[in-house]
Structures are given as structure tokens and as C-alpha cells.
Amino acid sequence: MFKRFNLANLQSDQNNVESAQANYEEALQSYRDLAAENPRTYLPDVATTLNNLANLQKDQNNVENAQANYEEALEIRRDLAAENPRTYLPDVAMTLSNLAILQKAQNNVESAQANCEEALQICRDLAAENPRIYLPDVATTLNNLAILQKAQNNVENAQANYEEALEIRRDLAAENPRIYLPDVATTLNNLAVLQSDQNNVESAQANYEEALEIRRDLAAENPRTYLPGVAMTLNNLAILQKAQNNVENAQANYEEALQSYRDLAAENPRTYLPDVATTLNNLANLQKAQNNVESAQANYEEALEIRRDLAAENPRTYLPGVAMTLNNLAILQSDQNNVESAQANYEEALEIRRDLAAENPRTYLPDVAMTLNNLAILQKAK
Structure with a gap:
């Protein structure tokens, strides 16, 4: 049983999903059987296995099962924490955070x-007694909450939470840079995205x-x-520079980002090819704005x-990106009076976006309207 659990963790880390799931499920059943006879000893293991299985299911977009397993793990851990908060409240906070990430992805x-x-309050209470252990969790939860608030356009609270997370992580990195500097960089990047969206260009660029x-520095090692x-x-900085018409630096940063993603995709295409495509699209947008039509078309x-x-x-996951690239390519072709190709690409983009909007109108109807508008402009000019 313990070997099954450890093997499942290893397989999950190695992206051997099918085997990992089978081993988690077998370990879970074993722990359930043991907990039926000795709950005090084995219910914590049931909860841990449920949480790990849910993490795996979340990554595979198996939302319903992931949510059910997180919720069962949370219920068990709440009961355990009611008797022994010092030992089990950290697990309650972790499961709450994992469940929140899943719910955010589902727009709940x-x-x-x-x-x-709730996770943040638990982590703050724990850190008040043991800051060395739990302040990192406070910072992580602040960062996650700020991401959620930014998505809801709750800018003031998002900025405050990013800044508090950043302050904590700078202090931690001053003592242990190898562990915490990556988190400092992550929070700086997230804060800069927020500032860029608010047109606070100077602060965004500095961050x-x-x-x-x-x-x-980290990548050099x-x-x-x-x-x-x-x-x-680099990609985020280039987007900011493009908006400020700092074309030369934007192009240099896009090109460096693109080369990095190509190198990464050569080893791991499943993970990094989407980033190659996104950076190509962004670079093509910049080249189109500079009337570098040939390069823009090739990159689109x-x-x-x-x-x-x-x-x-x-x-x-990827059809929205297909539609966006078709639309961008069609705009370029329309500007070059390549009407036939532009119309074909607009029509394909429109068909994809209609299908997407049928399932999720709030997200995709604006794209349908935009493509219809672009197509109408093209047809009017014919």
C-alpha cells in the first residue's frame, strides 16, 4: 500500500498518468479499508491520497472527480483539525487552496x-505562531487570491495582496535566495501584469x-x-513595450522569447509548443503593425x-487559439487585398467561434461579433 502510494507520486511527477491514477486508487481503497477499522491512524492517509488523486485529475481536466475528491479530503481534514488543529489545520488550508484553484478554472x-x-486566514494564524514554517504559505495564498481578484477586476485588493506577498517573499529570499528568489520573480511578474493592465507603465516595466x-540568473544555473x-x-515585457511603441526592444524580446520556447519545445513539445505559437502570434502582430508583411504572414x-x-x-483548449490566429491572418490578408484568402479564414474563424459561443456565450460571443464585423467590412469593400 505504502509502495503503491509512493509509486503513484513518482508516476505523477513523470506524467505517467494512467499508472499513477491506478496506483492512487488502489492505495485509496487500502487506506479506506484500514480506516474503517482504525480511523484515528488511517483517515489522514485517506485524505492525503484523495488530495493527490484530485491533483492528478485536475491536471487531466477531470473536473467532476477532482472536485469530489478535494471536497471529501477537506471534510476529513476539517474533522481531524477539530480535534488536533496544530497538526491538521495546515492540511485544511492546502486542500482549500487546491479546491480554489480548480474552482477558479471553472469560473466558480x-x-x-x-x-x-479561508485558507489565507488559517495560514496567517499558523504563521503568527511559527512564521519560519508558514509565512511562505501566507505569501502563496496571497498571490493566488490576488490572481483571482485581478480576474474579477478587483484591482485595489489584488495589488495590495501582490505587494504583501512580494514583501514576504523578499524577506524570505534575503535569508534563503536559492529557495525563495523564484517566488519573488513570480510575484513581480504578476504585479507587473496588473500594473500594465492599469496603464501604470513605469512600475510595470521596472517589475x-x-x-x-x-x-x-536562475536560468544560468x-x-x-x-x-x-x-x-x-520577455513576452510580457515585449507586450508592454509594443503598447508604448518601443518597437525595437519589443521585437528583440519577442525574438529571444521565441528562441527560448523553440529550444524548450525541442525537448518537450507537449508543454511548450503552445508557447511557441503564442509568441509567433505576438511577434506577427508587431511585424504587421510595422508593415513587415512577409514576416508577419509567415509567423501567423x-x-x-x-x-x-x-x-x-x-x-x-486550443480551438480558441486557432480562431484567433485565423482572424489575425485574415486581417493581414485583407489589408493586402488578398480577399479570397481573407474571406476563407474569417469564415473558418467564425464557424469555430459560433460553436464555442454555443457552449459558452459569455466568453465567445464578443469574438463572434468581432469576426462578423471584420467579415462585413471585407464584403463591403468587394
Whole structure:
């Protein structure tokens, strides 16, 4: 049983999902049987296995089962914490945070925020007694809550929580930079995204640049782990620079990000090809604005090819990107008076977006309207 549990953890880390799930489920049944006779000893193991199984299911977009398992783990851990809070409250907070992440992804914002806030209060109480152990959890939960608040346009609270998380993580990194500098960079990047959205350009640029400097240093020692963060920050910084018409630096940063993602995708295409496509699309947008039509078209077409391949395996996740790239390519073709190709691409984008809007109108109807408008402009000009 213990070997099954440990093997499942290893397989999950190695992305051997099917075997990991089978072993978690077998371990879970064994712990349930033991807990039926000796709950005091084995209920904690039932909860831990439920939580780990739910993590695996969440990553596989098996939302219903993941939520059921998180909720059962949470119920067990609440009962355990009622008797022994010092031992089990940290597990309650962890499960609340995991459940909140799942709920946010499903746009169940109210429940996600309630769970995140409860987790934060627990972590604060624990950190008041033992800051060395629990302040990192306070910072992580603040960061997660701020991400949720930003998505709800609750800018003031999101900024306050990012800034508190950043302050905690800077203090932790001053004592242990190897462990906590990556978290400093993550929070700087997240705060900069918020500031960029609020047109606080100076602060956003300063935070992106600090995050980038930290991540470059980390990647120099461990590129496999930290190069993705370098590429992401370069991409974000380039978006900001493009909006400020700082074209030369934006292009240089997009191109460096693209090369990093290509290198990463050569080893791990499943994980990094989506980022290659996103960066190609962003670079093409910049090139189009500079009237570099040939390069823009080539990059849109490569992004489109990648996204079509991804959507063939996972349409729910990648079809929106296919539609967006078709729309962008059609705009470029329309500007070049390539009417036939533009119309074909608008019509395909429209068909995809209509299908998406049928399932999720709140998210995709604006894209349907935009594509209809673009298509009408093209048809009017014919």
C-alpha cells in the first residue's frame, strides 16, 4: 500500500498518468479499508491520497472527480483539525487552496474566493505562531487570491495582496535566495501584469525588468527549470513595450522569447509548443503593425499550423487559439487585398467561434461579433 502510494507520486511527477491514477486508487481503497477499522491512524492517509488523486485529475481536466475528491479530503481534514488543529489545520488550508484553484478554472469565482480567503486566514494564524514554517504559505495564498481578484477586476485588493506577498517573499529570499528568489520573480511578474493592465507603465516595466534579471540568473544555473520563466517575462515585457511603441526592444524580446520556447519545445513539445505559437502570434502582430508583411504572414501561418495540430488532440483548449490566429491572418490578408484568402479564414474563424459561443456565450460571443464585423467590412469593400 505504502509502495503503491509512493509509486503513484513518482508516476505523477513523470506524467505517467494512467499508472499513477491506478496506483492512487488502489492505495485509496487500502487506506479506506484500514480506516474503517482504525480511523484515528488511517483517515489522514485517506485524505492525503484523495488530495493527490484530485491533483492528478485536475491536471487531466477531470473536473467532476477532482472536485469530489478535494471536497471529501477537506471534510476529513476539517474533522481531524477539530480535534488536533496544530497538526491538521495546515492540511485544511492546502486542500482549500487546491479546491480554489480548480474552482477558479471553472469560473466558480465566489466559491474560489471564499476558499482562498479561508485558507489565507488559517495560514496567517499558523504563521503568527511559527512564521519560519508558514509565512511562505501566507505569501502563496496571497498571490493566488490576488490572481483571482485581478480576474474579477478587483484591482485595489489584488495589488495590495501582490505587494504583501512580494514583501514576504523578499524577506524570505534575503535569508534563503536559492529557495525563495523564484517566488519573488513570480510575484513581480504578476504585479507587473496588473500594473500594465492599469496603464501604470513605469512600475510595470521596472517589475518586469527585475523579474527578468532574477530569472536570467536562475536560468544560468538551471535552464530546464527557469528558462520558461525567462521566456514568459520577455513576452510580457515585449507586450508592454509594443503598447508604448518601443518597437525595437519589443521585437528583440519577442525574438529571444521565441528562441527560448523553440529550444524548450525541442525537448518537450507537449508543454511548450503552445508557447511557441503564442509568441509567433505576438511577434506577427508587431511585424504587421510595422508593415513587415512577409514576416508577419509567415509567423501567423506557423502559429496556425501548430495550433491546428494542438486542437486536433485537445479542441476545447486550443480551438480558441486557432480562431484567433485565423482572424489575425485574415486581417493581414485583407489589408493586402488578398480577399479570397481573407474571406476563407474569417469564415473558418467564425464557424469555430459560433460553436464555442454555443457552449459558452459569455466568453465567445464578443469574438463572434468581432469576426462578423471584420467579415462585413471585407464584403463591403468587394
